[in-house]
Amino acid sequence: LTLSERAFLGRLRRALPTPSKISGLILGPGDDAALWRPRAGCEAALSCDLLAEGVHFSLETTGPWELGARAAAVNLSDLAAMGAQPRLFLVSLALPKRQGLDEAWLGAFHAGLHAWMGAFGAEAAGGDLSGSRHDLFIDITVLGEVEQGKALRRNAARPGDAVFISGPLGGSAAGLALLRRPALGRRIDPGAAVLLKRRHQLPMPRVLAGRWLLQEKAAHACIDISDGLASEAWHLSRESGVALRLDLDAVPLAPGVEALARALRRDPLDLALNGGEDYELLFTVPRSKAGLVASKMDHYAGCAPAQIGWVEAGRGVQARRNGRWGRLADGGYEHFKD
Amino acid sequence: LTLSERAFLGRLRRALPTPSKISGLILGPGDDAALWRPRAGCEAALSCDLLAEGVHFSLETTGPWELGARAAAVNLSDLAAMGAQPRLFLVSLALPKRQGLDEAWLGAFHAGLHAWMGAFGAEAAGGDLSGSRHDLFIDITVLGEVEQGKALRRNAARPGDAVFISGPLGGSAAGLALLRRPALGRRIDPGAAVLLKRRHQLPMPRVLAGRWLLQEKAAHACIDISDGLASEAWHLSRESGVALRLDLDAVPLAPGVEALARALRRDPLDLALNGGEDYELLFTVPRSKAGLVASKMDHYAGCAPAQIGWVEAGRGVQARRNGRWGRLADGGYEHFKD
Numbered sequence: 001l002t003l004s005e006r007a008f009l010g011r012l013r014r015a016l017p018t019p020s021k022i023s024g025l026i027l028g029p030g031d032d033a034a035l036w037r038p039r040a041g042c043e044a045a046l047s048c049d050l051l052a053e054g055v056h057f058s059l060e061t062t063g064p065w066e067l068g069a070r071a072a073a074v075n076l077s078d079l080a081a082m083g084a085q086p087r088l089f090l091v092s093l094a095l096p097k098r099q100g101l102d103e104a105w106l107g108a109f110h111a112g113l114h115a116w117m118g119a120f121g122a123e124a125a126g127g128d129l130s131g132s133r134h135d136l137f138i139d140i141t142v143l144g145e146v147e148q149g150k151a152l153r154r155n156a157a158r159p160g161d162a163v164f165i166s167g168p169l170g171g172s173a174a175g176l177a178l179l180r181r182p183a184l185g186r187r188i189d190p191g192a193a194v195l196l197k198r199r200h201q202l203p204m205p206r207v208l209a210g211r212w213l214l215q216e217k218a219a220h221a222c223i224d225i226s227d228g229l230a231s232e233a234w235h236l237s238r239e240s241g242v243a244l245r246l247d248l249d250a251v252p253l254a255p256g257v258e259a260l261a262r263a264l265r266r267d268p269l270d271l272a273l274n275g276g277e278d279y280e281l282l283f284t285v286p287r288s289k290a291g292l293v294a295s296k297m298d299h300y301a302g303c304a305p306a307q308i309g310w311v312e313a314g315r316g317v318q319a320r321r322n323g324r325w326g327r328l329a330d331g332g333y334e335h336f337k338d
Numbered sequence: 339l340t341l342s343e344r345a346f347l348g349r350l351r352r353a354l355p356t357p358s359k360i361s362g363l364i365l366g367p368g369d370d371a372a373l374w375r376p377r378a379g380c381e382a383a384l385s386c387d388l389l390a391e392g393v394h395f396s397l398e399t400t401g402p403w404e405l406g407a408r409a410a411a412v413n414l415s416d417l418a419a420m421g422a423q424p425r426l427f428l429v430s431l432a433l434p435k436r437q438g439l440d441e442a443w444l445g446a447f448h449a450g451l452h453a454w455m456g457a458f459g460a461e462a463a464g465g466d467l468s469g470s471r472h473d474l475f476i477d478i479t480v481l482g483e484v485e486q487g488k489a490l491r492r493n494a495a496r497p498g499d500a501v502f503i504s505g506p507l508g509g510s511a512a513g514l515a516l517l518r519r520p521a522l523g524r525r526i527d528p529g530a531a532v533l534l535k536r537r538h539q540l541p542m543p544r545v546l547a548g549r550w551l552l553q554e555k556a557a558h559a560c561i562d563i564s565d566g567l568a569s570e571a572w573h574l575s576r577e578s579g580v581a582l583r584l585d586l587d588a589v590p591l592a593p594g595v596e597a598l599a600r601a602l603r604r605d606p607l608d609l610a611l612n613g614g615e616d617y618e619l620l621f622t623v624p625r626s627k628a629g630l631v632a633s634k635m636d637h638y639a640g641c642a643p644a645q646i647g648w649v650e651a652g653r654g655v656q657a658r659r660n661g662r663w664g665r666l667a668d669g670g671y672e673h674f675k676d
Binding site for chain 2: 026032130134142151
């Protein structure tokens with residue numbers, strides 16, 4: 001730590017909210033390590049996600065506040081998929097010497113990060129700040145609490161379950177296309193264009209949805225859609241040792257995705273299946289709870305779930321479109337990049 | 339995650355030891371998040387450290403196994419300074435496309451990382467693997483267990499305490515100089531040169547020392563020497579609200595540091611005070627325990643502690659050299675770089 005780094009961190013710490021102790025944080029940033037304990041009857045859920053400049057984001061299309069918030073959202077989504085309540089985060093930043101990447105930029109980044117983390121109940125436990133020769137790197141570890149033995153796993157789907165998605169897909173991929181080629185925006189509704197871009201830059205982690213599903217025992221298995229529905233459906237199928245049957249005509253698309261797909265001369269469903277980064281939850285629901293999810297989840301978890309298929313004994317992912325069945329390609333992000 | 343990343347991670351996971359459950363890990367890598375609970379009566383200690391290529395290491399002077407082990411050591415040292423028992427880690431890697439940075443490289447990196455983590459009781463709970471446009475980045479979060487309310491803090495030094503260091507200093511800075519200018523090696527003992535280089539590439543985290551100090555209630559305050567003795571002494575003084583008096587003639591130097599300093603035409607003590615990265619522990623000992631530390635710690639914690647001063651009421655850090663007192667400059671790493 002250089003003297004100027006220390007001074008900066010001191011100013012930053014004073015500007016940010018002080019630890020609330022609601023999170024169970026016993027000792028926050030500033031010592032060699034932070035101290036924390038999950039409350040009685042709970043386990044810690046832990047995950048980390050790295051964002052690399054030029055790979056996961058561009059500073060030309062993303063401002064510091066949005067980048068901080070998005071980094072928070074991407075990480076919180078992993079906790080959401082376990083049904084965990086976010087509590088803490090640690091953030092490591094490698095910052096190149098470059099015009100514009102100054103203390104004001106860092107302050108805005110941290111403001112977005114803390115705002116989005118704080119909105120879902122997580123506070124800072126620590127971090128590291130380093131130089132970088134070329135690119136900006138952000139790595140975040142999040143910790144949450146989950147009731148002992150109750151976490152929503154990927155391996156618990158059972159034949160007879162209904163397959164649900166927590167909200168519409170394709171919006172993030174469409175928003176990214178709009179950010180890269182702003183001229184496309186003239187060919188769709190201006191309001192929809194704004195929402196699509198925001199959906200890419202600031203995905204909504206489905207923390208409430210995960211918590212509600214856990215508390216209502218309404219989900220057997222759950223995973224978040226980071227690489228696209230196709231890829232995550234295959235994950236669920238493999239990990240649970242079951243077959244998934246998906247009705248692609250029932251997959252909800254975010255508003256504006258169809259219009260943008262037309263402008264791109266692409267299949268809108270391809271954006272939903274392989275676009276990725278929508279950060280909705282894909283989960284399987286025991287038959288006795290399907291009615292509850294369909295009728296109450298929007299009200300209690302602030303999302304719009306849709307049934308898109310069901311689970312059968314067997315293996316693999318079959319999908320129906322326009323009445324015809326076929327094997328769904330395990331494409332994921334890689335497919336979309338081609 | 340691309341298909342090839344997934345295949346690689348699958349191969350890696352099969353090659354590494356399976357979770358032992360000794361760590362308290364309930365669910366290891368592979369789901370959206372890992373699950374873990376500290377045992378009854380313990381809190382979690384959490385810390386993260388980022389290593390950036392060209393800033394913290396060079397691939398020209400450090401092989402993959404050594405880099406993995408060093409990344410582990412740097413992170414474990416933070417837990418050691420709290421007196422915590424390491425349990426888990428999460429590792430994020432951003433890997434550029436470059437000749438030599440292939441699956442074999444990654445395998446060797448993880449072998450070193452897991453070997454060093456495993457030697458101190460920590461196992462993998464998760465991670466992330468990403469591309470990078472230019473440089474390699476490693477960010478690790480470690481979690482340990484520490485008995486509730488017993489962690490060794492920076493703010494607990496009291497007037498009357500003895501100030502100890504867990505082992506000799508200056509070795510890491512001397513080793514780095516040797517790695518950068520191999521010709522210097524001809525001017526010191528060959529055996530010492532090997533040990534100095536190893537001390538830079540593979541510092542020994544003082545986990546046993548931290549655990550022993552905590553269990554014997556032998557330390558009031560503790561901090562690890564990542565930025566150099568001068569900088570960390572000022573930290574302890576500030577955080578504890580006390581004055582430190584250091585006897586610089588009593589500061590132990592690693593074997594070969596004096597000879598190398600002569601070759602560099604530098605003051606050997608400068609390497610110890612401002613060189614950094616020695617990862618020894620600086621701790622204060624209540625008077626009643628100073629004899630125990632001096633006589634037993636080498637036997638139980640495998641290190642060679644030395645008393646280098648004492649704590650008084652007041653502020654700041656005063657140092658004595660050749661019988662003369664002066665204020666110790668709060669230089670740290672920044673100073674050394676000039």
